[in-house]
Amino acid sequence: MYRPAYLELLVTGELDKRIEKLYQILESCELCPRRCHKNRLSGERGYCGAGAQLMVSSYHPHFGEEAPLVGGSRGLFSTDGFGLTPSGGSGTIFLTNCNLLCVYCQNYDISHLGEGREVAIDEAVAMMLALQNRGCHNINLVTPTHYAPQLVKAIKLAATGGLHLPVVWNCGGYENIEVIKLLDGIIDIYMPDIKYGNGGAAKRYSNAPDYFDRCREAVREMHRQVDDLRLNQRGIAYRGLLIRHLVLPGGLAGTKKVLDFIASEISKSSYINIMDQYRPAGEAYDYPELNRYPSRQELVEAQKMAKELGLTRLDEK
Numbered sequence: 001m002y003r004p005a006y007l008e009l010l011v012t013g014e015l016d017k018r019i020e021k022l023y024q025i026l027e028s029c030e031l032c033p034r035r036c037h038k039n040r041l042s043g044e045r046g047y048c049g050a051g052a053q054l055m056v057s058s059y060h061p062h063f064g065e066e067a068p069l070v071g072g073s074r075g076l077f078s079t080d081g082f083g084l085t086p087s088g089g090s091g092t093i094f095l096t097n098c099n100l101l102c103v104y105c106q107n108y109d110i111s112h113l114g115e116g117r118e119v120a121i122d123e124a125v126a127m128m129l130a131l132q133n134r135g136c137h138n139i140n141l142v143t144p145t146h147y148a149p150q151l152v153k154a155i156k157l158a159a160t161g162g163l164h165l166p167v168v169w170n171c172g173g174y175e176n177i178e179v180i181k182l183l184d185g186i187i188d189i190y191m192p193d194i195k196y197g198n199g200g201a202a203k204r205y206s207n208a209p210d211y212f213d214r215c216r217e218a219v220r221e222m223h224r225q226v227d228d229l230r231l232n233q234r235g236i237a238y239r240g241l242l243i244r245h246l247v248l249p250g251g252l253a254g255t256k257k258v259l260d261f262i263a264s265e266i267s268k269s270s271y272i273n274i275m276d277q278y279r280p281a282g283e284a285y286d287y288p289e290l291n292r293y294p295s296r297q298e299l300v301e302a303q304k305m306a307k308e309l310g311l312t313r314l315d316e317k
């Protein structure tokens with residue numbers, strides 16, 4: 001049985017050192033490339049809207065994530081070599097606020113409007129252990145970037161209390177590489193979005209013109225740490241990199257550049273979910289070019305591009 005990396009760091013005491021370093025960053029916040037330099041510990045809030053305290057919108061087993069996280073074909077059962085077995089789902093914890101704040105955010109209420117409630121670290125620990133007790137296959141931290149110190153502290157305390165599931169860092173891809181380095185040996189599965197392959201769209205829709213540069217740095221480091229996604233004999237992921245890319249209408253996401261980067265600089269064996277679920281949401285109605293669904297043709301084209309680049313490990317719906 002796979003033993004998550006953080007259990008090693010717990011034994012050596014390294015986990016405490018990382019927590020200390022992460023909390024130091026929070027004093028003049030540089031947890032993400034926006035580098036707001038707000039003293040989050042004293043309650044100041046930066047661009048993301050997050051303060052000192054963790055905020056959680058919801059937590060539950062999720063059966064709509066990628067099959068290697070859910071433990072089946074996005075359903076309640078997996079038909080693996082063991083026959084029809086119940087799927088435990090992915091143990092998602094949805095964090096409130098976001099450091100990217102895309103205008104078309106598909107979870108607008110949580111990211112922009114701050115839906116959720118403040119949660120003490122002990123309660124976050126209890127959530128992790130409850131998800132494990134429910135039979136989930138992993139702890140899936142959704143939009144964790146702006147709460148890295150608090151979450152790593154919760155992982156440490158949960159590990160002390162018996163947590164032994166791999167932790168998924170399910171982020172928007174706008175990361176500070178120095179923070180990602182501090183997560184080395186703590187996170188087993190990185191699941192970044194690569195949202196844009198060009199600065200223009202990143203500026204217009206996420207106010208982050210350096211998005212692709214920062215994202216590429218971070219994804220290279222993530223891959224260096226955990227390599228390609230590995231599955232156990234039941235088809236469940238236990239370590240590695242899983243990349244998501246949401247296709248925007250009209251080629252706005254720069255899909256070709258994103259896929260080129262993955263194929264040439266990460267690995268042709270990268271597990272990639274080319275997501276087709278974009279719908280106009282949030283402020284997208286104010287941007288005529290975003291105010292429609294991607295066409296069937298655009299989605300087929302994205303899949304075709306990936307295959308032509310030799311990227312064949314694509315998530316199957």
Ligand code: SF4
Binds near residue numbers: 030031035048
């Ligand atoms: S995490 Fe939030 S406060 Fe910290 S640098 Fe990023 S946007 Fe600013």
